[in-house]
Amino acid sequence: MSALHRATLQDVARLANVSPKTVSRVFAHREQVAPATVERVLSAAKRLRFRPNTLARTLRHGGVATTVGLLMGDLGNPFYYTIAAGVERALADRGLTLIVATTDDSEEGEERVADTLLAQRVGALLLIPVGPDQSYLEGERQLGTAVVAIDRPARNLVADSVVLRNREGAKEATRSLIAHGHRRIAYLCNPASVYTQMERCAGYRDALTSAGIPADGRYESLVDDMTVPAEETARAMLAQPDPPTAIVAGNNRMCIGVLRVIRELANPPALIGFDDFDTADILGVSVVSHDPAEMGRRAAELAIDRMSDLGGFTTQLEVPTHLVLRGSGERPPA
Amino acid sequence: MSALHRATLQDVARLANVSPKTVSRVFAHREQVAPATVERVLSAAKRLRFRPNTLARTLRHGGVATTVGLLMGDLGNPFYYTIAAGVERALADRGLTLIVATTDDSEEGEERVADTLLAQRVGALLLIPVGPDQSYLEGERQLGTAVVAIDRPARNLVADSVVLRNREGAKEATRSLIAHGHRRIAYLCNPASVYTQMERCAGYRDALTSAGIPADGRYESLVDDMTVPAEETARAMLAQPDPPTAIVAGNNRMCIGVLRVIRELANPPALIGFDDFDTADILGVSVVSHDPAEMGRRAAELAIDRMSDLGGFTTQLEVPTHLVLRGSGERPPA
DNA sequence: TTGAAAGCGCTACCAG
């Protein structure tokens, strides 16, 4: 017997003097096997260091997938990897393993990377849509792969989704600034053409409208070019005549960029960011906070449900946000 | 023909009027196939929405693995996920996919989770060791699975590893504090019994020794209980008589904890942290910086090399650190 | 350049 041979179920069966099927039964934990036989099988398995091959198990006709794919733009972003962490946790709880793939934030890469994941026969595909169109997943969905969109709904594809209550979150933040006496309130974001930003910007406008403050394009900086540093956008906004006395930053990155700029100012504008971050309390930054890990967890659970029970209506889940006031958002107008 | 049937290579062969092997040739190694045949096969594949089954491909005797497993302890830690991002990127470049699994920092969980990964027949196992002993991987390593330890060397297991130059990094930080006139310098960390902390603490001591400053246990807070908040450790350190005039924080978490505490002080001690973070520049925190993504990338590359060329000596890679001075580390003694 | 057949590791189906 070669030492460099991975023991198979057959090897175990041979050593334990039973049929392969019996070994299978023991490891599948489902069927009745005589205790003595179980004992014999397990000891043989141990001796051979047998480890069931999940791949072979899945390959079987109608085999149940043991993996779930998560497709996203970039693992390096705290927001995204926290989602991933939530997904992983929820999957592990059900004995599923997570395959992660990133598109490096390129729209063209998305379908190609999804293909790789699907070639691995993942039981479900979770994705944070980057491209403008996910219709390429329609066939796969019909074949029984659960598809769940996270953070943004999929486009041209009927699929479950889990998103933040973006609009309400931004509205609440803006309303709070108004309540503190601000009327010249700016909204800054980049990128601007993604779903989340359009929602948040809409929420910002909602609040202004409700307060009878006319919309003013000068106070909206909807940049859509990730090569532009957030600081530059912030500086431009504040350099104009009649600058805003308060700023709503559309995301983490923009918030930190604004922060860098206004710290140099004698009379900094009020600031509320979207997305919480580690040192926000130290820096006294008010934010619209939410729980990305929770989003990931919910998405994974949705996918798991869908795996066992296909069909039915799709679910659109919304995860709440809440305003955390830490000082920067309560500054009155200068 | 049912619409709810995943097209197989056979289906494509039938439709294209060729043998399965020919289809295989087209999709695999681009072996010599007549252009016209290729055309026919591809068009049939497209029509049936055929997607090669990676699982089946891997199952084949001696089949080449297409996945790599990454095993780590902590879930929401930026440092670890940045490593993961580096790993993912390097793997994707070689057409491999990443399976992520976490042990939730429990030592017992490690082997069990490793088992899950190995049951998926990953071609390599990258791990950030958590448990005290990785000898359970020895058999698998002999079977040909590449094993690479990241951030800490594996214990009781001969394996490649990629770690930071922890000792030199901490030494440089401490030396810098000494150069700024400090003599009562503290080292704070939690957890303390992990490899990285032992190395960093040793570097801290090296620097003191070189400067002729006697070691003083009162200035070492080597806590080993993650339920203790970093703030508490920091407060205790500063509450003693003759408190330190400078602090080296062993990791990100401790650094931010210390920061929370010393901001309230009239004469804050100097501070240098280990690990960089997003807002460190705004907060003016000096740190020993390094590139976790680079570590991940190097580990993945090591694993890929090892996959194709087993045997040979193991490699111990060290990734450099560098001191970034932003203010907090240059404060003179009060 | 193409094809037939055997088999990877496992589990369902039907027996005994």
Add this chain to the structure above:
DNA sequence: CTGGTAGCGCTTTCAA
């Protein structure tokens, strides 16, 4: 309670 047999989707011998 246990065992034979067929087959999952693919790829590798060998032949044609």
